[in-house]
Amino acid sequence: MTEMSVLVIDDEPLARRRILRLLAKYPWVGRVDEAANVAQAVAIVAARPPDIMLLDIQMPGGDGFDILAAVAEAPPAVVFVTAFDHHALRAFENNAVDYVTKPIEPGRFHLAIERARAAAGARLQSDRIAELQETLHALKQALGRENRKNGEFWVRTHGEYLRIPADDIIRFQADRDYVRLHIADGDYLYQESLASLERRLDPARFLRIHRSTIVQRSAIERIKQMPFASLVAVLTDGSEVRVGRTYTAAIRSALSA
16 A cells, blocks of 8 residues: 655644544555645755645635645645635636535545546646656666667567667668668567668678668578679578669678678
8 A cells, every 4th residue: 555645735734633532544645744834845855745735715825715826836736625605716817626614524535535536646647658758768778878888789689678689680770750670580570770781880881782671690591692883682581682883892892802
């Protein structure tokens, strides 16, 4: 069970104690802070952001909406608990989860606090997804740097990342804005353009033979002469790749060397 922190904001000590007694019945409620005015509430939110905020309207130093404005960048799940019922519309316009009027009826409070728990849980889940996406982005960048250093490629397949050593790659084939890596037992899509890939591949190991194809030099078994002086490279996996006309002279020179 995930514990959630709650901040109770009310200038009346008796009202705060009443809410604290109600919160004590919920095992998922963890840390509970109290504030009696706007300044205290803003200071607590800055130091220990709560998951849920139970908020009165009128209090010294301003009102509950001033506190909402102060936490607008990262708002918790907010439930107004107040004796004034005419602020409800404004509260919901400010994305309050619920609006409970005093005197507090336990059943009504239970409904409100569970709504707040659900809203806070959804926000925490969203934050975790965002953090995971940031982590994956950083991982991809790190893997890209490792590719350059170690001559290996990390590809995503079936929900996981697979390492493919450069020595295992028979050819790279352009696939729109991506590159398809062909190895002996299959092929994988890699998120990089062929032009970008060519700039960082070792030319002593890899050879561009067509505008859409780069091959491993050691994977070339033979070159076939075709009609009209065209060439076809036969690779170790049995595939045959046409040599582009603009690459023919360079291929002849590279292979003869």
